[in-house]
Structure formats: C-alpha cells, structure tokens
Amino acid sequence: MAIVFQPTEGLTKKPLHYCPGCNHGIIHRIIAETMVEMGILNDAIGVASVGCTYNSYEYFSCDMVQAAHGRAPAVATGIKRTHKDKIVFTYQGDGDLASIGTAEIIHAAARGEKICAFFVNNAVYGMTSGQMAPTTLLGQVTTTSPFGRDASYQGYPINVSELISQLTGAVYVERVCLTDYKNIMNAKKAIKKAFEVQMSGKGFAFVEFLSTCPTNWGKEPCAAMEWLKEKMIPQYPLGCFKDTSNEEVKA
Amino acid sequence: MAQKRVLMKGNEVIAEAALRAGCRNYFGYPITPQTEVMHYMAKKMVQIGGNFVQAESEVSAINMVYGAASAGARVMTSSSSPGISLKQEGISYIAGAELPAVVVNIVRAGPGLGGIQPAQGDYFQATKGGGHGDYRNLVIAPASVQELYELTVEAFNLADKYRMLVMILGDGTLGQMMEPVAFRDEEPIETYEKPWACTGRGDRKEHNTITSIYIDPDVLEAKNRELQEKYKIVEENEVRYEAIGLEDAEIVITAFSTCSRISKNVIRQAAELGIKVGMIRPITLWPFPSKIISETAAKSNVKAFLDVELNAGQMVEDVRLAVNGQKPVYFHGRMGGNLPTQKEILDKIIEIHKGGNV
Numbered sequence: 224m225a226i227v228f229q230p231t232e233g234l235t236k237k238p239l240h241y242c243p244g245c246n247h248g249i250i251h252r253i254i255a256e257t258m259v260e261m262g263i264l265n266d267a268i269g270v271a272s273v274g275c276t277y278n279s280y281e282y283f284s285c286d287m288v289q290a291a292h293g294r295a296p297a298v299a300t301g302i303k304r305t306h307k308d309k310i311v312f313t314y315q316g317d318g319d320l321a322s323i324g325t326a327e328i329i330h331a332a333a334r335g336e337k338i339c340a341f342f343v344n345n346a347v348y349g350m351t352s353g354q355m356a357p358t359t360l361l362g363q364v365t366t367t368s369p370f371g372r373d374a375s376y377q378g379y380p381i382n383v384s385e386l387i388s389q390l391t392g393a394v395y396v397e398r399v400c401l402t403d404y405k406n407i408m409n410a411k412k413a414i415k416k417a418f419e420v421q422m423s424g425k426g427f428a429f430v431e432f433l434s435t436c437p438t439n440w441g442k443e444p445c446a447a448m449e450w451l452k453e454k455m456i457p458q459y460p461l462g463c464f465k466d467t468s469n470e471e472v473k474a
Numbered sequence: 475m476a477q478k479r480v481l482m483k484g485n486e487v488i489a490e491a492a493l494r495a496g497c498r499n500y501f502g503y504p505i506t507p508q509t510e511v512m513h514y515m516a517k518k519m520v521q522i523g524g525n526f527v528q529a530e531s532e533v534s535a536i537n538m539v540y541g542a543a544s545a546g547a548r549v550m551t552s553s554s555s556p557g558i559s560l561k562q563e564g565i566s567y568i569a570g571a572e573l574p575a576v577v578v579n580i581v582r583a584g585p586g587l588g589g590i591q592p593a594q595g596d597y598f599q600a601t602k603g604g605g606h607g608d609y610r611n612l613v614i615a616p617a618s619v620q621e622l623y624e625l626t627v628e629a630f631n632l633a634d635k636y637r638m639l640v641m642i643l644g645d646g647t648l649g650q651m652m653e654p655v656a657f658r659d660e661e662p663i664e665t666y667e668k669p670w671a672c673t674g675r676g677d678r679k680e681h682n683t684i685t686s687i688y689i690d691p692d693v694l695e696a697k698n699r700e701l702q703e704k705y706k707i708v709e710e711n712e713v714r715y716e717a718i719g720l721e722d723a724e725i726v727i728t729a730f731s732t733c734s735r736i737s738k739n740v741i742r743q744a745a746e747l748g749i750k751v752g753m754i755r756p757i758t759l760w761p762f763p764s765k766i767i768s769e770t771a772a773k774s775n776v777k778a779f780l781d782v783e784l785n786a787g788q789m790v791e792d793v794r795l796a797v798n799g800q801k802p803v804y805f806h807g808r809m810g811g812n813l814p815t816q817k818e819i820l821d822k823i824i825e826i827h828k829g830g831n832v
Binding site for chain 1: 499501525527529530531533534535537538539540541542543544545546547549563564567571672673674675676677681682683684685686687
C-alpha cells in the first residue's frame with residue numbers, strides 16, 4: 224500500500240497541547256514540512272516565545288531555544304550572529320511580538336537580521352485567558368476589554384506587517400491565513416519564501432499568520448474561522464507587503 | 475612571564491581581556507561609566523572578525539547574550555547600574571537555562587538614574603539575585619586594572635566550567651582609571667565541550683533544547699535542587715580573597731575593590747600610630763569568603779572589624795553573618811558617588827581603638 228500521509232519529521236512525536244480549532248497546529252506543521260522539504264531541518268535553530276507557543280521548543284524537531292516574553296528576535300540575533308550559516312527563525316504570538324516585544328522585532332527588522340520571524344496573530348492573549356492584545360479589533364470583547372475595545376479609551380489595533388514593511392532591512396513581509404486548503408498552501412509558500420530570503424543573505428523575512436482562538440473568542444471552531452474571515456481580514460488584509468529579494472543589497 | 479607593561483584604562487582592559495579569552499560576541503548598549511568597553515569592542519571585535527552588535531536596549535542586549543550562549547559561544551555584555559537592572563530578566567533566564575555568559579557592571583551611584591560617579595550600591599543586586607527566582611551568579615570584584623585583565627579572562631573559564639553567569643563587579647573609579655597592565659603572551663584558556671548547545675541538529679539523533687520553563691512542580695523542584703547542588707560546588711571551590719596582616723591585627727578592615735585600595739594606605743598610617751590593622755578583601759563576592767572572616771573573628775588578637783563600602787552598608791551584612799557576634803563589626807560608607815578619604819577611615823579606626831573595644 225502506498226503511504227499517502229504521515230507525520231512530518233520536522234515535528235517531534237510529542238502531542239500538541241493546543242485547543243481544538245486553534246491554528247497553531249497547522250502553522251507548526253507547515254513550517255516543519257517546509258524545513259524538511261527544503262532540506263534545512265538539521266541546519267535550523269528555532270526560537271520559541273512566551274504565550275500559547277511557549278512549548279513549541281518541544282514540538283519542532285530542530286534545535287530550539289526558549290526565549291523570554293517578547294525577546295525572541297534578540298535571542299535569534301545572538302544565535303544567527305554566532306552561526307551565520309544556520310537557519311534561524313522565531314515563532315511568536317501577538318502579545319509577545321506586537322506588545323512586549325515591539326522594540327525587539329522592529330530593531331531586528333531594521334538591522335536586517337538574516338532571520339525569519341513567524342508571527343501568529345489571533346487578536347487576543349491566549350495563554351493568560353483572553354486579554355486584549357495590541358491586535359484586538361475595535362469593538363472586540365476580551366477579558367480586559369469587557370465592553371468591547373473602545374478606540375477612545377484603548378486605542379487602535381496595530382497592523383504589524385504594514386509597520387515592518389516600512390523598514391529597509393525587512394526584505395520580505397507577507398500576511399497569510401489558514402482558512403482553507405488554498406490559503407494553507409499559500410501560507411506554506413510564504414514560509415518557503417521567507418527561508419529562501421534568509422538563505423540568500425539579503426535580510427529580514429516576516430510572515431504574519433491570521434489565526435483563530437476559539438477558546439478565548441468563545442466560539443465553536445467553524446464559527447471562529449468564519450469570524451476570522453468576516454472580521455479579521457478587513458482589518459488585516461492578506462497579501463505580500465514587501466518583497467525586495469530581487470534587489471541588490473544596499474551597502 | 476614579565477611582559478612589557480602598557481598604560482590602559484580599566485574599561486578598555488576588560489574588553490581586551492575578553493578578546494584574549496576567546497570571546498567573539500559582544501552585545502551592548504551605551505551607558506556611562508562603562509562606555510569605553512563598548513567603544514573598544516566596536517572597533518577591535520570587528521577587526522578580528524567577531525560580532526559586535528549595538529542593541530536597541532539593555533534588555534535586548536542581554537537576550538542576544540542568551541541567544542549566543544545558547545548557540546555555544548563565549549559571549550559578554552557590559553553596562554552600568556540602571557542598565558544592569560534592565561538586564562535582570564535575562565540574567566534570571568540565563569541562570570535558569572544554565573548558560574555561560576560574562577556580564578560586566580561598572581557600578582554608578584543610585585538609586586534610580588542616580589549619578590555617574592562610582593558606587594558599590596549594587597552589591598545586594600549582584601550577590602543576592604537581582605532577578606526573580608532562586609539562583610546565584612558568580613560575582614568577581616577586581617581591585618586594579620591588572621586584576622580586571624586577569625579576572626575577566628578567568629571569568630570566561632568559570633562561566634564555561636559551571637555553565638553559569640559570571641559578573642565582573644567594578645565601579646566608575648576602576649573602569650575610568652588608567653594603570654599599567656602586563657599582558658601574558660598566552661592566555662590560560664580552558665576549553666569545555668558544549669554538547670548541549672543549539673548549533674543545528676546536524677547528525678544528532680535528538681534535538682537540543684535550551685529552556686528555563688518546567689511546568690511540573692516536581693520537575694522544577696528537581697531542577698532547582700540541581701542548581702543548588704552546583705552552587706554548593708562553586709562555594710566549595712571558587713572562594714577568593716586577599717588577606718593582609720591578620721596574624722597580629724587588632725582591627726580587621728573588610729573592603730572590596732576601590733574601597734580596599736583606599737583602605738590599604740590606611741593600614742600603614744594606623745601602624746605609624748601604633749594600631750595594628752589588617753584587611754580581608756573579598757575577590758569573589760559570591761561565593762563569599764565567610765570562612766576566613768569567621769576564623770579571623772575567632773582569633774584572640776582580633777578585637778573588631780571595620781567594613782568600608784561605597785553604599786549604606788550591604789556587604790557588611792555578610793560580614794556580620796560570618797563574624798556571627800564573635801566581635802563587633804563597625805561600618806563606614808559613602809554614597810552618591812563620593813569616596814571615603816583615607817583620613818575618614820583612619821579617624822574611624824582611631825575611634826574604634828579608643829572606644830575600649832581594642
């Protein structure tokens with residue numbers, strides 16, 4: 224019998240702890256598969272962050288370093304500068320990257336660090352039980368915006384991909400989602416492109432994944448996916464915001 | 475062994491020593507009075523093909539250190555008091571993940587933004603934790619530019635040997651002063667295998683992971699016990715101090731770094747007045763030389779201790795713990811960036827001597 228489907232070598236056998244309907248599992252899998260397909264798994268060093276994905280260092284089968292909250296891009300900088308020939312990536316959520324870690328991500332991009340940052344945006348703090356994130360939508364109810372996010376009181380969502388794309392050191396910036404097969408394949412292409420940019424030595428690569436959080440959104444998995452399409456995508460449009468990988472590196 | 479001596483600034487010597495020790499990764503953020511460490515690195519590190527990164531903050535710099543240490547590199551950062559406060563998060567993680575790293579604190583006066591003049595007000599922070607959780611850093615307090623050189627080289631060996639953070643605790647005086655320093659032709663670099671480092675899996679069957687998170691309380695407690703066992707070994711093997719004139723001293727000064735330099739002159743001046751003064755100078759602040767202090771306190775010739783510091787009295791608590799009530803322990807300190815004069819210390823000695831305690 225032909226094998227038509229099997230676990231990827233890019234992930235360990237440890238069962239994922241993510242909630243049903245959460246997109247982290249898909250994102251883990253396509254990053255891991257891409258590393259295997261590109262033949263870079265044994266050269267990769269990943270950096271896990273703080274939040275729901277704190278444990279991702281046990282899931283990816285490449286070497287993994289667990290970083291403090293928001294600091295993954297700085298940790299990745301230290302690793303990449305030490306091993307310039309290795310592939311270094313961070314895996315961060317929106318509380319981690321867009322709130323406490325804004326300085327680290329902006330400056331890693333500005334320095335044109337030759338790393339990939341994979342950013343999972345689910346518009347909420349997951350691990351600590353559904354607080355408002357910088358990416359929380361206007362009107363969205365969370366445990367710390369119980370009356371809905373009010374712009375006059377709590378400000379506006381941050382569109383991180385658009386922000387990062389303004390920096391010269393960022394070579395490739397794309398936002399993707401995982402709502403269906405086509406989008407998942409598209410997300411996988413973005414991951415591959417990000418690794419290729421790093422391998423070319425051109426600079427910083429950033430992929431933002433819009434993701435669901437059924438548990439903290441208080442929705443069934445399917446309804447959460449619909450909410451992502453209806454509410455999140457208008458605020459966070461999909462697409463490639465920047466690709467200067469064909470341009471010469473500025474001295 | 476005797477080499478040509480060169481006149482160099484303390485901060486520059488720290489950087490030179492790190493390069494000689496094989497450190498090829500430096501991550502820093504500007505702050506007075508440690509800036510010359512960074513300036514030296516910015517030039518020399520790059521010239522020899524190492525990594526120098528000016529980070530966006532001290533927080534980021536210490537996390538770059540965490541990353542490079544995870545990857546198996548010899549790595550250093552330097553800062554001064556307010557910057558070291560910002561690094562405490564990373565320092566705790568480095569302790570938790572058992573990573574070797576060297577952190578230099580050229581201490582300035584606090585609290586808060588404080589001033590830019592020398593102080594020793596970070597003794598508690600350096601030796602008692604600073605960051606969260608039960609951990610220790612090996613803390614070394616050089617007292618001269620020559621010692622800055624030799625002990626910085628040693629710091630890298632100790633960091634690798636014990637997989638722990640070694641802090642060089644200097645102060646603005648030491649960092650800014652110029653003194654002759656004799657460099658060795660060859661450094662006593664100890665090489666330790668790092669099979670735990672994240673270097674890319676290569677042919678390894680299992681992936682390496684660096685982490686400080688252990689959600690299961692039993693596992694975390696076991697991890698803590700392992701750390702404490704390691705710290706015990708460090709306490710048994712790495713205590714360093716300098717002892718002067720303990721055989722007949724009536725009063726024993728305890729002082730580290732800059733204060734020991736000032737106090738040394740006072741010993742001579744007191745002798746001229748017929749007062750026998752000795753000194754114990756801790757070189758490692760953690761592990762602390764409690765044993766020699768305790769043994770000295772038990773000696774019949776020793777009548778009292780005088781602890782001299784650039785703070786409101788921090789190391790004196792450890793001195794009192796070691797003396798354990800055997801003899802009185804007096805304290806003299808200056809703060810805000812001021813140094814005690816020799817006369818101030820001598821007057822204190824005379825006062826103790828007259829007070830009937832000697």
